[in-house]
Amino acid sequence: MPLPAAKPPDGATLFKQQCAVCHTLSLSEPMRQGPPLVKVMGRPAGKAEGFKYSEALSKADFAWDDGRLDAWLTNPQAVIPGVVMAHRQAKAETRAAIIAYLKEQN
Template sequence: MRNSIIAYLFTALALAATSALADGSASAGRKVFKECRSCHSVQEGKYDTFGPNLYQVVGREAGSAPEYNYSPVLKNSNIVWTVVTLDRWLADPQAFLPGSEMEYILESAKDRADVIAYLIAAGKR
């Protein structure tokens, strides 16, 4: 009995991990984004934040928001921000692009999927 519960939990966790990317919830992501707001805005034309503006960041080339002085690493990365590259960046910016200047890690895969869904939704206004 105990073993089957453990087996069930492992299966559930594995499924959650693989489907989290596809299943992000924009409304949950809005709450996660509160952690980003100290440095970022998703509002079009709002450039007075510490970090770059994230309006329509999904589909955009990394390091290309106006009015922001990026690190050379991010500026020259030739990365396009997609669901996949954003997930890797948010999981560990320094591992993904060593020498970049974002000091923030979002450990939960679900929080990452949700906040990416929010970034997509916020860019559609």
């Protein structure tokens, strides 16, 4: 008898597994290595108050949207050369679930 197909993790689980080490979703929590991602959708890149960004990211001239976040999670250095974030997510379905979860948090 074959095992049932595994249900893919949801965005909240994926965020906790892959993002929460460096990012919070609460302004009341202490800053971590990365900026808080509270209301990241539509926010100007490199502009979260109270976070010290890399020089490259602080000069970004765009706001976060689905496409930018997808490209960023795929390869941050391709979006903005010289940024510090090293994490990459190759799986499109995982990126989409994380982005959908971040949108829910806005």
